[in-house]
Structure formats: C-alpha cells, structure tokens
Amino acid sequence: MPSVFVQGRPVESYPQLAPEARRGSVRRITEAGEDVLHKRCRDVTEFGPDLAALIDDMFLTMYIADGAGLAANQVGVDLRLFVYDCPDDDGVRHVGHIVNPVLEAPDATHRRLLDDSEGCLSVPGAVMDVPRPDRAVVRGFDKDGEPLVIEGTGYFARCLAHETDHCEGQVYLDRLSRRERKEALRQVADRREEVFARRSANIEALGRP
Numbered sequence: 001m002p003s004v005f006v007q008g009r010p011v012e013s014y015p016q017l018a019p020e021a022r023r024g025s026v027r028r029i030t031e032a033g034e035d036v037l038h039k040r041c042r043d044v045t046e047f048g049p050d051l052a053a054l055i056d057d058m059f060l061t062m063y064i065a066d067g068a069g070l071a072a073n074q075v076g077v078d079l080r081l082f083v084y085d086c087p088d089d090d091g092v093r094h095v096g097h098i099v100n101p102v103l104e105a106p107d108a109t110h111r112r113l114l115d116d117s118e119g120c121l122s123v124p125g126a127v128m129d130v131p132r133p134d135r136a137v138v139r140g141f142d143k144d145g146e147p148l149v150i151e152g153t154g155y156f157a158r159c160l161a162h163e164t165d166h167c168e169g170q171v172y173l174d175r176l177s178r179r180e181r182k183e184a185l186r187q188v189a190d191r192r193e194e195v196f197a198r199r200s201a202n203i204e205a206l207g208r209p
Ligand SMILES: [Zn+2]
Pocket: 119, 120, 121, 122, 162, 166
C-alpha cells in the first residue's frame, strides 16, 4: 500500500510540506462567530492563477497552524474549496485540494458512525468528540477545473466531512449539544492564547512574514 496519496493518486515520495506552501503567504484564520464561517460559500466559477494562489496561501496557513485541513472561508474567502494534509487510520498520508466539494450521502447499509475527537483551526484550543461516518466520498474539481473524486476512511473521512461542512457554512460546534458547545467554548477561553503563541512561533521558525 503506498504511503502517500496526492489528489487521490498514489505517489512514490513526497516532501514534508506540499510544494504549494513554499509559494504561499500566511493569512489570518477566521474564528467561529465571524459571518463568513456561518453561511454557505459561493461556488468557484473561475479556475485560474488567482485560485491557484489562494490554494498556495491556504496550504501554508494550514501548516503554520498545525492543521490537517483548511477551508477557504477559514481565511476569510467566501468560496467553496478546501486543502488537506491528513493521515488516515492506516497511516496513509493524504494531501491535496478540492474545489466545489460535494459529500456523497453514505450508503445506508454500510453506514457506520465513529465517535472520535475533532478540533478546528477556527475554534482554537478546543477538542471534542463528534460522531462522523467512517468513510467519506467527496466529488468536486481540481484547480484547473478537472473533475475529481476523493475517498477517505477513518480520520481522513472525518477531515473530508469536516471541511465540506465548512463550505456549507457549518462548523463542528453546530453538531454538538448545547452543553458540549459550552464545554468547547470553555476550552477555547483556556487555550486560545497558547494556540496563537504556537502559530506565531511556527511563522518565526519559517523565517519569513
Ligand atoms: Zn474546521
């Protein structure tokens, strides 16, 4: 079994950081409560250099924040796309981006929900258990407008579902009970500063603004 899949295809080897990150700039990550995170994003209709540059910025911003996935509205851009660099439960690394993602409804007979911990770069410092299907299939396009299907299991399935939710204007807090949501916000109050300090240190370690 190959250990890295890029854009859904196995590759022989891959750098520690996706090459996109080297071309990108760090952007501010939006936080739950900001409008752009709570409404459905617009479909991407222009596939060109601006979209590619946005993807570069999103990769770098995700790495700086030690994230496994990042949607465009998490850097304040109201468009349907996300990037990811995420392991699954078999130790396989998945790296890529997908534009205008649509999550396929899980097959009812094989649907299995896994309860596992989940965090979000826009809810800095909180980690909560969220039930998610153990398998996810997302259909969309790549940055050049070519159709793309990404499939994942385990933690990567969770990532695909979480990021597609962002494009729909949902954050994972919306999937929690009122009591759990309160607990998540308490964790944010406790750890937010710590998370931001780590991001600043990561930017510094990178040696550029
Ligand atoms: Zn998130």
